[in-house]
Amino acid sequence: MTPKTNKNGLTAFLAIIRRDLLLAYRYRAEVINPILYFIIIVSLYPLAISPDPKVLTKIAPGIIWVAALLASLLSLDNLFRSDYEDGTLEQMLMSPHPTGILVLAKIVAHWITTGLPLLLVAPVLAYTLHLDPKAYSVLMITLIIGTPILSFVGAIGIALTVGLRRGGMLLSILVLPLFLPILVLSSVAIQLAASPRPAIAPIIPGAWFDSVVYLTTQAPYSAAIYTLSALLILAITLAPLATAAALRISLR
């Protein structure tokens, strides 16, 4: 029997993350593309609908989230395509490590290169869209929780369509219905945060944790954020399994 070492799944996980980040760094001009796409889509709405700040304030959460959705959809293609074309994906499926771990590593690396830059640009764009200042924290929270869900759910879609010749449009049809609940929940949360809030007596006036207590128990948008977090946990645990199964099928 062949000797085993202490190289376990964690080593493979980190190796794949390091490899994908190295590839992204080597072709770092391409990392800018989703960010530019995001900015361009956000700038379409004020031009098309109305530059009036009163109108933009109301629709700002929706604009940012629709743009995040579309940018995420566009960047999904390079999750598995290059690995599929040069045979590396087959080798990953044949490795003794559980495929779910390797897929998880790829999705995490993908989010770091495409989702995380969106988080950095979003507050600036929200400022240009005149988003209510009260809603910024909720905007960032929904983006931090929601964009990984988009990466995970999108990974299932791209795993199914990576072997098809013209899979781009089909990917959108498959994946956008699954994105819709996330879009609605996040938009609603930000809109609730932006709307006028009733004055709530703080539990201990002036205490530092008052805002945390408010956020977790009394805020009207807390239900939406809890649901988003639940969806994120569901996606992290189940999406790699579905993606691994879909990859095996695509590679038949």
Add this chain to the structure above:
Amino acid sequence: MPNNQKSTQIILQARNLTYERNDNELFCDLNFSLRAGEMLQVKGANGSGKTSLLRLLCQLSLPEEGTFFWYGEELKHVIHQYLREVIYIGHNQGVKNELTVRENLNIFNALSEQPTKTPISQVIEIFGLAEHEDSILHRLSAGQKRRVALARLLLHEKKLWILDEPQTALDRIGLSLLENLYQQHIHQGGMIIIATHQPINAVGINIKSLLIGESDPQAAVCE
């Protein structure tokens, strides 16, 4: 561990393999077996199913009917041990064109559970890639890329090598290197399954032949 004894135990066996693609039956009721120190050459016309058979062996596709046996046990019960002992170099070579030679080999090292049989620098030396160690594979020729792909064979100790047309793009030196590798592996008790229609020029190796396609009397005609 290197095993110089010629054992008569059948290690890999395939029984009643039937595979269809796009409602076309490629082969029916295929049987073969392989012992330690044997090499199987899969021959057949283009499109007859050589690559499909190799992919079945790697469990990348599933057969319509039939089972594989590894050390006498059904493959699906010992799939993890099996995959640890198999290396597959397929039609697309499995190396990343955007990484350097050394980076590629490091990744393969990290992805495998075993320690390296030969240190990476030595592997690069043996394959004649020393001066291109840090070049991105895009800039190398097809033959050099093929050598990087084949370098994986020396990295880890694997019992079964499954190779799909490994000699494409290799020059004379590369070919002789490859044949040396075959001989070394077979003499150490390993097994090789190779799909190619070119003659294999290897001295002292017992090469079995498997012919796939309509001209094969062995493969039953599918109804």
Add this chain to the structure above:
Amino acid sequence: MFSSFNFKYFIISAAILLLLALVYAPHSQPLYGDPLKTGTQTKVGVQTEYGLIGTDKFRIYKSQKLEFKYKNMVVTEKINTTAPTTGSLFLLTNWLYQLFFFLITAIAIGYSKPISNFIKKTGSLKYTYNLSGKFIPWIAILALLLATIGIVDGLAFAPTDAKQKDSFRIIYIHVPAAMLCIQAYIVMSIASAIALIWRIKIAEIVAMSIAPLGAAITAIALITGSLWGARTWGTWWEWKDPRMVSVLILFFIYLGIMGLNSAIEDKRTAASATGIFTLSAFVIIPFIYVSVKMFNSLHQGSTQVIGSSDMHPDMARPLIVMFFATMLYFTFALLIRIRGEILIRDRKTQWVKDIALRS
């Protein structure tokens, strides 16, 4: 009998199903500051200028552990409440029914090997073709009969509604279609799961055939629903109604399944890929039910109407008949599709060639 029982599968599936039963256990929904009586039936919806829309009915149960409050909902009217004891009895029977059903499922999973062998033996395509051929005429006749009875009863004999006059009668098509589109998706998921796990051809064919029919019946549900809304709410489409929007998402998912199926050439690979997508998108089914509560508690301005509002039995009777009629018609259309697909898949075998020669 017990030697072929796989105890490991039984334990794992029973544990998972028990967890699911606990999660879906009935829970109480007292309002903020106004505890409701157990057994009360209540309606939740969004108050708009057209009246209360997007409503759903819930029955109040009491459960010590799982109690939560809705924040943005306001009580507008209390009609009448039913006795408290019936609620707890209902709760108990619901629980027992769920547990019994899950136990049967776990036992079936434990017997999965002999069941799959049985299906492999009798699930051959030729057997299915011949067997369904015997049933199809009867199903068609029965569907036609029940449909005639249901439609005539619904259009002519059901009493006129006080508020909606005669326009409510579209529910005799809308409600069966809506229930059927969800049931079709569930059957498609079960067939896809069987096809993925045991790679049984007939399951693949069933899953593939349900997709276009499910899309069609969802379209019918959406169109009849919007026609009904045009009459009662004054608008053809209401984005505020979470159930309407979730069924629209279900429609897109059906279309996506059809698209993915036709994009992959090899039929077996296509069936597996479609199966994975069907199971991944299954979350939309509970979402359709949960979305009403979820979005009415998120949006401000939702109202909750308390009281019983069961349907008049003369109105409900044609509904039940139409439901069975629609289900039978769906089965009829499905069997025709399945038979056609069987002939295509087995076109190179002798028995299909005999059929072709005969006709």
